[in-house]
Amino acid sequence: MWITFYVAFLALLLIPAHAQPGFISIDCGAEAGVSYTEQSLTINYVSDENFINTGVRGTIASEEINRNNQQQLWNLRSFPEGKRNCYKINVTRGSNYLIRTTFLYGNYDGRNMLPMFDLLLGANVWDTVTIENASLDQSKEIIHVPSLDFIQICLVNTGNGTPFITAIELRTLKNDTYVTQFGSLELYKNWRFDLGSNRSYRYWVDVYDRFWYVWIPDDWTKLSASIPDDSLKQNDYRPGATIMSTAVTPANDSAPLVIRWEPKDETEEFYVYLHFTELQALTGNQTREFNIMSNGKLWFPNCSPEYMKVNTLYSKSGTSGKEIKFSLERTENSTLPPIISAFEIYRVIDLQKPETLQGDVDAITSIKSVYGVKRDWEGDPCAPAAYLWDGLNCSYNGIESPRITALNLSSSGLSGKIDPSISKLTMLEKLDLSNNNLNGEVPDFLIHLQHLKILNLEKNDLSGSIPSALIEKSHEGSLSLSVDQNPYLCESGQCNVTKKKNIVTPIVVSICGVLILLIAVPILWIIKRKKSKDSVAVNHQNEISQQSTEKDDSFLQRKSQMYSYYDVLQITNNFNRIIGKGGFGTVYLGFIDETPVAVKMLSPSAVHGYQQFQAEVKLLIRVHHKNLTSLIGYCNEGSNQGLIYEYMAKGNLREHLSGKYNESPFLSWKERLRVAVDAAQGLEYLQNGCKPPIIHRDVKSANILLDEHFQAKLSDFGLSKVVPDDGASHVSTIVAGTLGYLDPHYHSSNRLTQKSDVYSFGVVLLEIITNQSVMAGNEENGHISERVSSMISTGDIRAIVDSRLEGNFDINSAWKALEIAMACVSPNPNERPMMSVVVIELQATLATELARTEHNNGGDSRYSVAAVSVDLDTEFMPLAR
Numbered sequence: 101m102w103i104t105f106y107v108a109f110l111a112l113l114l115i116p117a118h119a120q121p122g123f124i125s126i127d128c129g130a131e132a133g134v135s136y137t138e139q140s141l142t143i144n145y146v147s148d149e150n151f152i153n154t155g156v157r158g159t160i161a162s163e164e165i166n167r168n169n170q171q172q173l174w175n176l177r178s179f180p181e182g183k184r185n186c187y188k189i190n191v192t193r194g195s196n197y198l199i200r201t202t203f204l205y206g207n208y209d210g211r212n213m214l215p216m217f218d219l220l221l222g223a224n225v226w227d228t229v230t231i232e233n234a235s236l237d238q239s240k241e242i243i244h245v246p247s248l249d250f251i252q253i254c255l256v257n258t259g260n261g262t263p264f265i266t267a268i269e270l271r272t273l274k275n276d277t278y279v280t281q282f283g284s285l286e287l288y289k290n291w292r293f294d295l296g297s298n299r300s301y302r303y304w305v306d307v308y309d310r311f312w313y314v315w316i317p318d319d320w321t322k323l324s325a326s327i328p329d330d331s332l333k334q335n336d337y338r339p340g341a342t343i344m345s346t347a348v349t350p351a352n353d354s355a356p357l358v359i360r361w362e363p364k365d366e367t368e369e370f371y372v373y374l375h376f377t378e379l380q381a382l383t384g385n386q387t388r389e390f391n392i393m394s395n396g397k398l399w400f401p402n403c404s405p406e407y408m409k410v411n412t413l414y415s416k417s418g419t420s421g422k423e424i425k426f427s428l429e430r431t432e433n434s435t436l437p438p439i440i441s442a443f444e445i446y447r448v449i450d451l452q453k454p455e456t457l458q459g460d461v462d463a464i465t466s467i468k469s470v471y472g473v474k475r476d477w478e479g480d481p482c483a484p485a486a487y488l489w490d491g492l493n494c495s496y497n498g499i500e501s502p503r504i505t506a507l508n509l510s511s512s513g514l515s516g517k518i519d520p521s522i523s524k525l526t527m528l529e530k531l532d533l534s535n536n537n538l539n540g541e542v543p544d545f546l547i548h549l550q551h552l553k554i555l556n557l558e559k560n561d562l563s564g565s566i567p568s569a570l571i572e573k574s575h576e577g578s579l580s581l582s583v584d585q586n587p588y589l590c591e592s593g594q595c596n597v598t599k600k601k602n603i604v605t606p607i608v609v610s611i612c613g614v615l616i617l618l619i620a621v622p623i624l625w626i627i628k629r630k631k632s633k634d635s636v637a638v639n640h641q642n643e644i645s646q647q648s649t650e651k652d653d654s655f656l657q658r659k660s661q662m663y664s665y666y667d668v669l670q671i672t673n674n675f676n677r678i679i680g681k682g683g684f685g686t687v688y689l690g691f692i693d694e695t696p697v698a699v700k701m702l703s704p705s706a707v708h709g710y711q712q713f714q715a716e717v718k719l720l721i722r723v724h725h726k727n728l729t730s731l732i733g734y735c736n737e738g739s740n741q742g743l744i745y746e747y748m749a750k751g752n753l754r755e756h757l758s759g760k761y762n763e764s765p766f767l768s769w770k771e772r773l774r775v776a777v778d779a780a781q782g783l784e785y786l787q788n789g790c791k792p793p794i795i796h797r798d799v800k801s802a803n804i805l806l807d808e809h810f811q812a813k814l815s816d817f818g819l820s821k822v823v824p825d826d827g828a829s830h831v832s833t834i835v836a837g838t839l840g841y842l843d844p845h846y847h848s849s850n851r852l853t854q855k856s857d858v859y860s861f862g863v864v865l866l867e868i869i870t871n872q873s874v875m876a877g878n879e880e881n882g883h884i885s886e887r888v889s890s891m892i893s894t895g896d897i898r899a900i901v902d903s904r905l906e907g908n909f910d911i912n913s914a915w916k917a918l919e920i921a922m923a924c925v926s927p928n929p930n931e932r933p934m935m936s937v938v939v940i941e942l943q944a945t946l947a948t949e950l951a952r953t954e955h956n957n958g959g960d961s962r963y964s965v966a967a968v969s970v971d972l973d974t975e976f977m978p979l980a981r
């Protein structure tokens with residue numbers, strides 16, 4: 101019986117590490133192996149031992165323990181040694197996390213000196229921590245989507261006291277909440293308020309463990325109601341019944357309720373989340389309705405919070421300015437004043453700077469462990485640039501991952517052989533290993549470091565002959581090679597002479613050999629174990645890049661359409677030439693077997709989960725049609741995700757219409773119709789020829805590319821599947837930045853259909869006909885369809901068609917094209933034609949124009965008459981599938 105009791109007791113103690121799903125709660129400085137449930141919070145904390153190897157455990161002063169009753173605040177880890185010390189925590193890449201670090205000094209070191217230090221997240225500066233009150237805990241909190249399978253939280257000693265940390269908490273949020281256009285969200289000045297409440301809350305009142313603070317200005321009146329947990333209708337933000345059961349209204353019934361602040365920096369961008377619920381059951385003659393103004397402009401009209409239901413209104417894009425002011429103003433007929441239960445204010449911070457290329461990180465990590473390098477080598481080797489590892493130099497190239505270009509380990513007490521990991525640092529230009537005790541040969545792999553310009557191996561115990569290729573390079577002058585003061589080293593020719601050895605040596609060696617063997621076996625074993633422990637981040641992508649460095653030039657022959665990042669570097673000649681920039685990333689010119697290709701590298705914010713990206717891309721690679729740009733291959737290594745397309749020599753339709761190619765004759769009416777037919781056919785194929793059908797979602801003139809024969813091809817199709825949602829499908833309070841091509845019905849219904857692509861195509865067709873900009877100003881009738889529509893009533897087709905054509909077109913075909921375009925942009929999706937109908941109608945239109953130009957035999961000479969008739973045949977063939 102005692103035994104069962106004991107077992108039950110043990111089971112209670114051994115609560116699983118993450119008792120709250122989606123929570124990672126780390127008590128920094130807690131004793132190794134500890135896992136406990138904090139009594140007042142009911143949150144399960146674990147010790148930080150598995151997440152860091154450095155630092156010193158500490159405990160706050162006993163009077164502070166009395167003052168701060170939460171157990172996770174009692175311990176901390178401080179970092180008296182090293183400039184940068186890092187926690188490494190495994191996460192799910194692409195998931196949405198609330199990440200919070202907590203600091204409570206509590207005079208743990210008895211010195212009563214309040215420190216100040218920097219906080220990094222991976223390669224990015226997150227914030228500066230300034231401890232202002234020894235007795236108060238303070239937190240830094242962000243909402244962030246990690247692009248790797250782990251995050252690194254680093255504390256940096258900036259010379260203002262010893263860094264320390266008390267707790268780290270990660271909470272998984274729902275994926276499509278707190279979405280930004282760019283960057284991560286930092287809670288602004290702890291402005292997350294549970295309005296009308298007397299006390300602050302966190303878990304379990306809030307399922308996501310957000311901290312809700314108290315704020316009660318004088319001119320607000322508190323309201324409260326009792327809302328049981330299960331009667332509140334929640335939304336994805338899930339503020340919870342306790343938070344929503346209190347609210348405020350203006351003390352003066354007719355005055356507005358105002359939230360305003362003045363940012364330090366006018367360019368700072370803010371995201372605002374307002375949570376409402378009606379606390380009263382309104383009677384028949386009562387109404388509560390208010391408009392929400394943002395800096396004087398209507399942000400959300402006629403807001404009427406629903407009874408016992410959470411309504412959340414939020415920014416879809418950042419707001420900035422000298423002053424930011426949200427004002428809730430009662431409408432004329434409302435019998436009750438505005439009400440609000442809670443709000444949150446976030447500031448955008450850019451945490452998108454890329455980490456060092458994974459292959460380089462793995463190599464340098466391995467070098468560090470092989471030689472037991474005693475330096476402050478913690479966190480990301482190259483980034484941020486200000487915290488570059490001592491002895492390294494790196495190249496930085498904007499959105500691409502930094503690469504290690506120099507390694508200087510001179511006078512570092514290294515012994516053993518020159519480690520093969522060095523050969524994985526493929527961008528190395530300088531290698532200095534001088535003044536150590538390195539032995540063995542000068543390895544051949546150094547030859548393969550193509551960029552190496554300086555190699556210093558002086559003052560070691562290297563032996564054997566120097567690879568002749570290195571000597572050649574040095575004679576050519578492309579490599580500065582220093583090998584002096586290695587007593588046993590020789591150039592190829594002279595080796596026999598120096599290899600003559602003392603007779604005593606073999607005997608000494610054989611005796612020592614046994615001893616060394618006896619000692620070396622356990623040591624090797626330890627090193628091996630250590631190695632595998634240190635290389636936690638090694639993953640499958642590493643194997644790919646390894647493969648390609650070994651086979652070097654064979655990658656072009658590989659059947660697979662998957663390319664390593666190393667391949668991509670070769671194809672694009674280190675991202676040498678930019679040929680385009682888009683929302684999803686930058687496009688570079690590259691060459692595979694001398695065939696030009698366009699390589700689109702997705703920006704880190706657009707990077708997707710490994711599996712999903714792979715699956716979608718494989719699907720798209722199979723789509724082939726003469727009017728769709730072919731996807732040739734892809735790269736999928738960590739945050740380096742890229743797509744390789746066929747290269748389209750003549751740019752895009754938008755550029756042609758805007759007159760960028762002034763030198764070439766301006767697109768004639770016939771050519772325009774041909775482009776329209778091509779694009780329509782491409783789109784029609786996506787809708788009817790593909791199973792499952794593909795919705796393009798981004799049809800626009802800039803996405804219609806022309807090859808050297810002016811054949812038009814639709815590009816970027818299916819990218820909406822490959823690249824995560826850009827936020828356009830979220831319920832939003834304001835229609836942010838109308839793109840002009842976006843189906844207004846999609847916006848209001850949130851349902852994406854094939855008819856949305858038809859709408860966008862109609863807009864493109866209007867552009868082709870009129871060459872007007874899609875949006876003019878911000879006026880209501882700014883959209884091209886509205887402007888054209890009002891001109892149609894005048895009946896003057898010449899005034900509508902692009903004046904640059906100088907009347908050189910068939911009037912009937914112009915009317916016909918216009919008719920098709922206007923049908924495509926019908927507000928009601930049901931009135932828009934099927935793409936197959938659009939194709940047939942446009943082909944007929946083209947035929948009319950061809951008939952005319954053939955007659956005139958003038959105009960455009962680029963198409964011979966013979967070619968025209970051949971084209972005509974094929975154009976009117978039934979579409980083969």
Ligand SMILES: *[C@@H]1O[C@H](CO)[C@@H](O)[C@H](O)[C@H]1NC(C)=O
Pocket residue numbers: 192193194195196273274275709
């Ligand atoms: C969020 O997205 C990530 C990556 O795409 C995925 O692994 C995870 O399961 C998603 N989480 C939820 C709750 O949908």
Ligand SMILES: *[C@@H]1O[C@H](CO)[C@@H](O)[C@H](O)[C@H]1NC(C)=O
Pocket residue numbers: 233234235236
């Ligand atoms: C620090 O915070 C404690 C607790 O809120 C407060 O009593 C004390 O006055 C503060 N000390 C200073 C120096 O502000």
Ligand SMILES: *[C@@H]1O[C@H](CO)[C@@H](O)[C@H](O)[C@H]1NC(C)=O
Pocket residue numbers: 296297298324346
């Ligand atoms: C807040 O405190 C006031 C005064 O102490 C009290 O009247 C009110 O009921 C409290 N409100 C809540 C929601 O606890």
Ligand SMILES: *[C@@H]1O[C@H](CO)[C@@H](O)[C@H](O)[C@H]1NC(C)=O
Pocket residue numbers: 352353354355356
């Ligand atoms: C209440 O607000 C209205 C409108 O802002 C203002 O005209 C009125 O003077 C205010 N009343 C009091 C008592 O402050």
Ligand SMILES: *[C@@H]1O[C@H](CO)[C@@H](O)[C@H](O)[C@H]1NC(C)=O
Pocket residue numbers: 383385
């Ligand atoms: C609303 O209606 C109730 C009866 O249903 C009545 O007693 C009350 O005076 C009315 N209030 C207003 C403002 O008209």
Ligand SMILES: *[C@@H]1O[C@H](CO)[C@@H](O)[C@H](O)[C@H]1NC(C)=O
Pocket residue numbers: 432433
């Ligand atoms: C307010 O109510 C009056 C009378 O019922 C009505 O004429 C007016 O249109 C309403 N105003 C608004 C903005 O709804």
Ligand SMILES: *[C@@H]1O[C@H](CO)[C@@H](O)[C@H](O)[C@H]1NC(C)=O
Pocket residue numbers: 493494495506
């Ligand atoms: C590091 O590289 C940069 C640019 O390549 C160069 O300007 C700088 O001098 C290098 N620093 C060292 C210490 O080699």
Ligand SMILES: *[C@@H]1O[C@H](CO)[C@@H](O)[C@H](O)[C@H]1NC(C)=O
Pocket residue numbers: 508509510530531532554556
């Ligand atoms: C490597 O560092 C040492 C001193 O730290 C310096 O003297 C030497 O010039 C450096 N080597 C190179 C190649 O920059």
Ligand SMILES: *[C@@H]1O[C@H](CO)[C@@H](O)[C@H](O)[C@H]1NC(C)=O
Pocket residue numbers: 150151190636637
């Ligand atoms: C993190 O993930 C790596 C690789 O999947 C694994 O080897 C390591 O044990 C994990 N670390 C922790 C603390 O769970």
